[in-house]
Amino acid sequence: MEINPVKGTHDIYLKEANEYQLIENTARAVAELFSYSEIRTPIIEHTPLFLRSVGESSDIVSKEMYTFDDKGGRSITLRPEMTAGVLRSVVSNKLYATPDLPLKLYYLGPCFRYERPQAGRYRQFHQFGVEVLGNPNYHLDSEVIALGHRILISCGLTNVEVKINSLGDETSRNNYREALKKYFADKVDKMCEDCKRRYEVNPLRILDCKVPEDIEIVKGAPKMSDFLTPEAKANLNDIIADLKSIGIEVSLDDNLVRGLDYYTGVVFEYHVKDENLVDVGAIGGGGHYANLLKELGGPDLEGVGMSIGVERLHYVVSQLTTPELMPKGPDVYLMGTSEYIIEQNVAFADMLRSSGFATMMNYEVKSLKSLFKIASRNNAKLAVIIGEDELTKNTLTVKNMLTGEQTSLKKENWENVLSDLLKEYVETYYSKVLAISKEEKEGN
Numbered sequence: 001m002e003i004n005p006v007k008g009t010h011d012i013y014l015k016e017a018n019e020y021q022l023i024e025n026t027a028r029a030v031a032e033l034f035s036y037s038e039i040r041t042p043i044i045e046h047t048p049l050f051l052r053s054v055g056e057s058s059d060i061v062s063k064e065m066y067t068f069d070d071k072g073g074r075s076i077t078l079r080p081e082m083t084a085g086v087l088r089s090v091v092s093n094k095l096y097a098t099p100d101l102p103l104k105l106y107y108l109g110p111c112f113r114y115e116r117p118q119a120g121r122y123r124q125f126h127q128f129g130v131e132v133l134g135n136p137n138y139h140l141d142s143e144v145i146a147l148g149h150r151i152l153i154s155c156g157l158t159n160v161e162v163k164i165n166s167l168g169d170e171t172s173r174n175n176y177r178e179a180l181k182k183y184f185a186d187k188v189d190k191m192c193e194d195c196k197r198r199y200e201v202n203p204l205r206i207l208d209c210k211v212p213e214d215i216e217i218v219k220g221a222p223k224m225s226d227f228l229t230p231e232a233k234a235n236l237n238d239i240i241a242d243l244k245s246i247g248i249e250v251s252l253d254d255n256l257v258r259g260l261d262y263y264t265g266v267v268f269e270y271h272v273k274d275e276n277l278v279d280v281g282a283i284g285g286g287g288h289y290a291n292l293l294k295e296l297g298g299p300d301l302e303g304v305g306m307s308i309g310v311e312r313l314h315y316v317v318s319q320l321t322t323p324e325l326m327p328k329g330p331d332v333y334l335m336g337t338s339e340y341i342i343e344q345n346v347a348f349a350d351m352l353r354s355s356g357f358a359t360m361m362n363y364e365v366k367s368l369k370s371l372f373k374i375a376s377r378n379n380a381k382l383a384v385i386i387g388e389d390e391l392t393k394n395t396l397t398v399k400n401m402l403t404g405e406q407t408s409l410k411k412e413n414w415e416n417v418l419s420d421l422l423k424e425y426v427e428t429y430y431s432k433v434l435a436i437s438k439e440e441k442e443g444n
């Protein structure tokens with residue numbers, strides 16, 4: 001009986017796995033450019049961690065968590081996001097006890113939400129993100145926003161829109177919450193069941209509702225910006241000015257509240273504009289959290305975080321950019337046309353790999369014709385052929401799989417010659433193949 005993948009999950013392999021690797025490597029490299037270091041935390045955490053951080057009024061906690069009792073009767077949850085686990089780890093390991101605050105961390109890993117699967121929405125997905133913890137300083141907020149922006153640009157995206165808002169300080173938020181309650185009081189009965197619940201536990205969440213009729217009602221609601229204290233307004237303006245000074249324009253979005261309860265102060269989202277693109281929602285987002293570390297048992301340090309959905313980023317990158325890299329494949333395909341040659345090739349492949357050449361070889365005897373087909377299907381750069389003739393003369397024949405050019409060389413010279421031929425292959429690939437595909441794209 002065939003067993004299907006679990007609904008909302010997906011396998012990533014071959015070409016797509018290479019594309020994911022490229023995106024993930026880019027994100028890591030950008031985080032390292034900003035001097036962040038990696039943190040890896042468990043996929044499973046105690047359920048109360050998310051109740052206390054993400055918050056019981058959020059959709060994530062109230063509807064979307066994978067929660068179960070383990071064999072010891074403890075309530076365990078598969079992480080629906082990464083910030084809570086990272087902060088838990090900062091507290092558990094006292095990472096805050098360093099003379100070098102702010103603490104700058106980045107992460108990458110799978111998250112789980114029991115959502116209705118649709119384009120860009122999975123039940124298991126991956127997040128790449130950063131958290132910074134230290135004393136409040138608006139330059140840190142703008143740095144985190146800029147870091148996420150640079151990841152998207154470095155993946156080849158143009159037209160990245162940064163939406164920004166401020167949830168203000170406690171006073172701003174309390175006043176705003178009261179105003180929302182007043183506004184929705186005589187409307188909530190006509191709204192969806194979720195909004196009825198949100199009205200009771202956290203009316204700010206109503207602004208996030210995606211039901212078309214409710215969106216109409218939300219349009220007339222009071223605006224957060226009218227309730228910000230002068231300090232909260234100044235903080236938002238400082239962050240916007242900081243970003244402007246490095247060429248990042250932002251747009252203010254009064255309805256941006258984000259789906260997690262721990263945010264205070266600035267919140268933001270990244271969107272990519274394209275008329276033909278199916279709307280998959282925000283590619284990433286984040287915000288400032290003044291109290292989360294303290295609430296999780298740590299010291300009174302503020303934080304700011306940003307997280308990008310790797311699946312959504314992969315989707316827009318594959319839709320909107322030309323791949324800049326050649327397809328992944330071995331440097332050398334070592335061809336054996338007899339049992340004896342294959343035996344010799346086993347040792348030669350080992351030498352090639354020890355010298356850093358990615359090598360593929362055949363273990364079953366096949367004709368050269370079919371071996372060339374295999375080499376080409378696997379994007380091999382060089383084919384190395386040792387036939388009877390080469391054996392007697394102690395030579396190798398190397399074929400450049402792009403140009404078809406053949407070179408014969410003495411076996412003892414293989415290392416230098418192969419590395420020259422490989423360089424030549426790469427240069428030709430960049431100048432001919434990628435240049436052509438760019439021209440074709442521009443011509444379209």
Ligand code: AMP
Pocket residue numbers: 081113115120121122123124125126127258259281282283284285286307308309310311312313
């Ligand atoms: P959040 O933790 O809700 O702020 O989400 C951060 C980012 O993770 C979003 O902008 C999405 O790119 C991504 N994301 C959230 N939920 C999903 C999901 N169910 N499937 C795929 N990506 C998601």
